[in-house]
Amino acid sequence: MNELAITVIGRDRPGIVADVAEVLARLGANLTDSTMTRLRGHFAMTLICVGPSAAEVEAALATLTADGQLLATVREVTPDGETAPAGEPYVMAVHGADRMGIVAAMTRVLTEAGGNVTDLSTRLVGSLYVVVAEVELPPGAAEPLAVRLTEAAANLGVDVTLRPAEPDLL
Amino acid sequence: MAAEAYAGLGAWTPEALGAGAVLPVVSAPHTVLSRAGAEVDPTDEETVRLAADLIATMRVSPGCVGLAAPQVGVGAHVFAVNVTGHPKAVTVHGTFALCNARVVEATRWKAGREGCMSVPDLTGDVKRASRLVVEGALPGSGELVRLVTDGFEARALQHEIDHCAGLLFLDRVAGAHAIYQRKVYL
Numbered sequence: 001m002n003e004l005a006i007t008v009i010g011r012d013r014p015g016i017v018a019d020v021a022e023v024l025a026r027l028g029a030n031l032t033d034s035t036m037t038r039l040r041g042h043f044a045m046t047l048i049c050v051g052p053s054a055a056e057v058e059a060a061l062a063t064l065t066a067d068g069q070l071l072a073t074v075r076e077v078t079p080d081g082e083t084a085p086a087g088e089p090y091v092m093a094v095h096g097a098d099r100m101g102i103v104a105a106m107t108r109v110l111t112e113a114g115g116n117v118t119d120l121s122t123r124l125v126g127s128l129y130v131v132v133a134e135v136e137l138p139p140g141a142a143e144p145l146a147v148r149l150t151e152a153a154a155n156l157g158v159d160v161t162l163r164p165a166e167p168d169l170l
Numbered sequence: 171m172a173a174e175a176y177a178g179l180g181a182w183t184p185e186a187l188g189a190g191a192v193l194p195v196v197s198a199p200h201t202v203l204s205r206a207g208a209e210v211d212p213t214d215e216e217t218v219r220l221a222a223d224l225i226a227t228m229r230v231s232p233g234c235v236g237l238a239a240p241q242v243g244v245g246a247h248v249f250a251v252n253v254t255g256h257p258k259a260v261t262v263h264g265t266f267a268l269c270n271a272r273v274v275e276a277t278r279w280k281a282g283r284e285g286c287m288s289v290p291d292l293t294g295d296v297k298r299a300s301r302l303v304v305e306g307a308l309p310g311s312g313e314l315v316r317l318v319t320d321g322f323e324a325r326a327l328q329h330e331i332d333h334c335a336g337l338l339f340l341d342r343v344a345g346a347h348a349i350y351q352r353k354v355y356l
Binding site for chain 2: 037
């Protein structure tokens with residue numbers, strides 16, 4: 001069984017998900033994990049699916065990308081992509097006036113503290129830039145990290161908060 | 171039934187149900203979790219035993235603050251709750267079980283991240299009322315009770331009442347990016 005990493009991006013229009021998913025379903029490609037969202041008017045999909053070969057999927061998606069409106073990439077990945085949980089889940093929120101290097105600087109601080117970013121999104125609206133990241137932290141790392149994040153944020157002229165994202169078991 | 175017929179838990183204690191058995195907890199996508207449970211007769215011996223079993227199973231499950239009948243494979247409107255000692259709990263009614271419970275007032279909606287014993291690998295952000303009034307019947311006596319609660323106990327009650335209606339937290343997540351791989355296991 002092949003595991004494939006697929007990306008599709010293009011100017012947003014109704015039907016992109018249905019079109020791509022239909023192509024994959026016809027090939028017997030089982031769509032496992034995926035994330036899809038609209039970014040500045042482009043619809044972006046990142047998918048992992050299991051089933052056919054990369055060449056088969058590439059050929060089938062070519063019918064959708066032929067008009068140049070969608071861009072698709074397909075590559076085979078090793079199925080053993082699971083990583084062990086690195087620690088405790090936290091959410092870092094950053095907001096402030098847009099400038100170069102906010103994501104780079106803030107994620108570098110996270111990395112240096114042994115944190116692993118598992119999800120991140122950014123939005124720019126007007127001059128306001130917002131970063132929200134899910135991060136796994138080693139036990140005991142949160143408090144000193146919060147101090148370093150605050151310093152890094154001050155240098156960038158933005159605000160940052162770090163809070164635990166522990167779920168309540170019900 | 172008029173509201174004045176309902177009382178709080180009064181002198182009711184879970185010991186009134188007798189000792190329960192620890193039952194295995196089922197996980198999604200088991201069909202019992204997706205079906206609305208049947209209303210029960212709270213005075214029926216079987217209901218009393220089920221309530222005792224839910225409390226016994228909840229007690230041995232680390233971190234578990236509530237358990238509904240569908241989670242032990244029984245499609246019935248019975249659940250147990252105990253949020254004692256939880257840091258987010260404000261009002262606490264101790265350990266209790268309710269039959270045929272329903273929400274009669276829900277206000278002050280707040281988002282929170284929930285996990286569920288029956289969905290062990292995922293968590294999700296769910297908006298729940300943080301002020302809640304619930305009515306239901308006590309197993310055994312069948313006495314009708316009206317519980318006024320808030321905060322974490324309110325969230326737990328809504329989660330369990332949802333289970334009895336065949337709903338998981340997955341049915342109520344705030345959006346497409348509000349489901350997360352669960353990373354910490356108790």
